[in-house]
Every structure is written in C-alpha cells, then in structure tokens.
Amino acid sequence: MTDDSLARQVPEDFPGLGEHDLIHLGGQTAVVVPLVEFQRLRRAALHARFLRAKAAGETERLTVEEFIERTGLAENVKAELRSIPETR
DSSP, rough: HHEEEEEEEEOOOOOOOTOOOOETTTEEEEEEEHHHHHHHHHHHHHHHHHHHHTTTTHHHOOHHEEEHHHTTOOOOOOHHTTSSGGOO
C-alpha cells in the first residue's frame, strides 16, 4: 500500500500525526505509537471509564480480600498478593 492510499483513508479532520507512522493491518488503518505513549493513553482511557462508572453509581468499594477473591486469580497469585504488606 502506498503512502497516498493510506493518506486517503485518514479523515480530513483527523488531528496531525506528528512523528507517528500509519500502517494498514487487517483491513484497518492504525497509528504506530511508542509503547510509553500507548500506556499513557490506555491509563487515561481506563481512568475516564472509571469516572463514568463512578458518576453513574456503578462502582463499589471492596476490601483487598474481596478483590482478590472476586478476580478469579490462580491460587499462587492470590497468595502472592496477600503477602504484600500493604494488602494486610
């Protein structure tokens, strides 16, 4: 795929890509970003989702033990979490 054909797939009002590259993968156009930037964007998205759920009253407080039990983690992982001093 040429750069011109990729450029045609990006909407005209799409914000500038700066130093990022576009790739075509599985019928989709994607932006290649550094891992650190992806992680920052992911954290921001998860935080926004939490804030929406909180505003809608869809969150609840759990003790560490309740969280550990509800996650369905393997027993060795549960034991490791319980051994962390901050979780006692």
